[in-house]
Amino acid sequence: MIDYHPYDVKISGETNINAKNIIKIENNCKGKDTIRFITMGDSQRWYDETVDFVNNVNKRNDIDFVIHGGDLSDFGVTDEFLWQRDIMNKLKIPYVALIGNHDCIGTGKETFQVVFGEPNFSFIAGRIKFVCLNTNAIEYDYSHPIPDMEYIENQTADRRSEYDKTVVSMHVRPYAYEFNNNAAKAFQYYITQFPGLQFCTAAHEHRLFEENLFGDGIMYYMSDCMKSRSYYIFTITPSGYKHEVVYY
Numbered sequence: 001m002i003d004y005h006p007y008d009v010k011i012s013g014e015t016n017i018n019a020k021n022i023i024k025i026e027n028n029c030k031g032k033d034t035i036r037f038i039t040m041g042d043s044q045r046w047y048d049e050t051v052d053f054v055n056n057v058n059k060r061n062d063i064d065f066v067i068h069g070g071d072l073s074d075f076g077v078t079d080e081f082l083w084q085r086d087i088m089n090k091l092k093i094p095y096v097a098l099i100g101n102h103d104c105i106g107t108g109k110e111t112f113q114v115v116f117g118e119p120n121f122s123f124i125a126g127r128i129k130f131v132c133l134n135t136n137a138i139e140y141d142y143s144h145p146i147p148d149m150e151y152i153e154n155q156t157a158d159r160r161s162e163y164d165k166t167v168v169s170m171h172v173r174p175y176a177y178e179f180n181n182n183a184a185k186a187f188q189y190y191i192t193q194f195p196g197l198q199f200c201t202a203a204h205e206h207r208l209f210e211e212n213l214f215g216d217g218i219m220y221y222m223s224d225c226m227k228s229r230s231y232y233i234f235t236i237t238p239s240g241y242k243h244e245v246v247y248y
Contacts, residue, residue, distance in 0.1 A: 006077045007107040011114050013082060014089065018117035021094035025065045028094070029125035036062055037125070039232045041069025041171070041203025042225035043084060044102055049226040050087050056248040058092045063233070064125060065093055067132070069203030069223050070100025070171030076108025081115050096123070098132050100171040100204065101178050104139035120151045122158070128236055129163040131155050131194065135170040135202075137180035146180060152190045165196035165236065173202040173220050174213055188214045198241050201232070208245065 014020075029035060038057065043050040057063060068088065073080035081103075088095055099119040103112050112119070119134035137146040147170075168191045174184040191197060199219045208224040221243065224230050234243045 006079065009078055009107050009110050009114065011078070011082070011111070014085065015114050016117055017085065017089075017115060018096045018121055021065070021096055022121070022123040024094040025096075025123055025125055029064055032064075032126040034235065034237045035064055035126045035128055036233065036235045037064050038066045039069055039169070039201045039203075039221065039223050039234065040066065040226065040230075041098075041223045042071040042100070042206055043068070043087075044071045044074040044080065044100075046226040047083065047087065049229055050084070052229065052248060053226060053231065054087060054090050056246075057231075058090075063093055066091060066095035067130070067169055067201065068095060068097040069169065069201065070098040071102045071203065071225075072097060072100065072112075073103050073105070073108055076103060076105030076111070078107070078111050081108070081111050085115055096121070096132065098169060098171050098203075099134050099136065101136040101139050104136050120148055122155055124159060124163050126236075127163050128165045128167060128198075129155075129159070129194065131166060131168045131191070133168065133170045135172040135174075135179055137172075138178040142180075147183065147187050149183070149186065149190055152187075153193075156193050156195075160195075163195065165198055166191075166194035167198050167201065167234075167236075168194070169201045171202060172204045173200070173222060176204060178204070185214075188216070188218070192216070192218065198236060199234075201234075
């Protein structure tokens with residue numbers, strides 16, 4: 001009944017959500033040659049709109065999972081993460097959440113890690129590897145390697161026999177202010193070492209757009225914030241991929 005401090009990292013309810021849902025995603029998608037998933041992000045201020053997002057997605061029966069692109073919280077407050085978790089947990093399909101720059105404020109990093117999990121993680125759906133990265137460099141003041149090139153390099157070999165294609169997801173895209181842009185070209189080099197890199201997804205900028213950032217054919221798709229009531233659907237097939245924007 002009493003909140004001792006908004007940043008107290010006292011967690012009630014479900015924790016370690018990403019790891020639990022990754023098991024569901026991998027089991028549900030095993031053997032599938034077509035994967036269909038949603039990307040969205042920046043739900044931190046828009047609780048009603050996120051409830052409506054969940055209700056909209058729950059009316060569908062053609063989606064394998066959801067990737068939340070980060071910024072579940074606005075100020076890194078513990079309750080913000082718990083409120084967002086409780087909304088997203090009402091999805092009928094599994095989801096994973098990336099860490100956003102706002103999620104790093106105060107004790108947000110610690111809360112995110114307890115509620116959702118490690119800031120860098122990966123999973124395999126069908127034979128597609130999804131590499132989810134912490135790219136919020138400015139929030140770490142160069143005290144940690146963000147983005148973590150060693151992690152990325154290690155992921156290319158990890159479970160290599162289990163995947164043929166790759167999708168890389170992050171909160172902050174290269175050349176946005178909060179990315180460590182001294183490492184932007186190196187980052188692109190490392191991720192293009194993954195087999196069959198299809199495209200990258202990001203959020204953060206509260207606008208919907210897509211861009212071939214490095215002129216190398218690898219598209220980046222940036223989700224809008226939930227205020228705009230939209231999300232991406234990506235469909236990856238043996239012959240390629242397609243995407244669409246849904247407004248709800």
